[in-house]
Amino acid sequence: MLRFFLSVVAALSCWIASVAAFGLVVSGNSFIVTTDGGLVFTVESTSGDITSMKFNGIETQSNNGKRSQISSGIGASCSWVQGGNEDNYIIITCTTSTLTQYYVARRNDPAIHMGTFTTVEFTVGEFCFIARLSTATLPNGFPVSNIVGGTAIEGTDVYLVSGQTRTKFYSSRQFLDDQVHGVTGSNVAAWMIIPGTGYESSSGDMFMRDINNQNSDDQELYFYMNSGHTQTEAFRQGFHGPYVLCLPPTARGRVIGKASNFRAAFSTLISIGWSNSAAEYWVRTDTSGNYVSPFMKPGTHTMTTMFADVSDLMYEVELAVGSTTVTVSAGGATTANIASSLKVRVACGLSILSTADGITPLGANST
Secondary structure, three states: OOOOOOOOOEOOEOOOOOOOOOEEEEEOOEEEEEOOOOEEEEEEOOOOOEEEEEEOOEEOEOOOOOOEEEOOOOOOEEEEEEEOHHHOEEEEEEEOOOEEEEEEEEOOOOEEEEEEEEOOOOOOOOEEEEEEEOOOOOOEOOHHHEOOOOEEEEOOOEEEEOOEEEEHHHHOEEHHHOOEEEEEOOOOEEEEEOOOOOOOOOOOOOOOEEOOEEEOOOEEEEEEEEOOOOOOOOOOOEEEEEEEEEOOOOOOEEEEEEEEOOOHHHOOOEEEEEEOOOOEEEEEOOOOOEEEOOOEOOEEEEEEEEEEEEEOOOEEEEEEEEEEEEEEOOOOEEEOOEEOOOEEEEEOOEEEEEEOOEEEEEEEOOO
């Protein structure tokens, strides 16, 4: 997986076939970084462009000669250093007179952590990082921004495809809800990850949105920092990020489904958990009970639904109200719905909650 993160900045480059351990090899103008986590990526030292990203030997970079870079390229000069505890980090620093781009590699982490520092507004096109990836390797992006086989009907941004209007602008999400977006293929995926502080130097507010993806000759994955598409305030300078381009293995799977039969009063407090001897996971549902699990290790998991109730800030009760088993398959998504087995009885003003595990009193006049 590829991630951009700025806890450290590092430059590491290395061919997966020739260098197995964490480190950086200089080959001409190339910094070749081996993460020892399945990812090997190459940064050109005379431009700051990423020219290759291989995950477990699979090349994900565009096969049309295009590069992953800030906008259309910044023509930077790059240096690198390795350090940190047990030399576990590599920082590549690429500089121009007004911009510094950081690439960080961390041992055993199949990700590229990134950050961008500016002193003036970017002048080469829109201010964004674009991962230009192979459509053949990563064919599955946002359907609404897949313009393959389409005809341009408005400039070069809006296309007609099989009777549908498609454009890269349709891939946008409000920054408030846009922490992860990505594209997938067979046995490989690429995700752009933006943590809570990743938007702090962007312009607009939480409801601002911009392009995330376009699939044409290349599968393009974006992180927009500033743009003039719908500018609502002055551009901010300083550090933009951290942001992460992540290529996780698809040797994991997910569970998708819906919880039901819970009491409406607890619709914001329903959670689903999965566990076996090797791992445990959990997620909250939405108020209708819908959920998507984290990526989990393959295997059979016990699946439990719970609610948490805080009453008058005096006590908290956490109660399992449903249970089943589900099998998670690598690279796939399993559908599994779950229903609460909770029953409520009222006796002498005392509400009693009954489950398959027994009877639990919660308190007088509870509903």
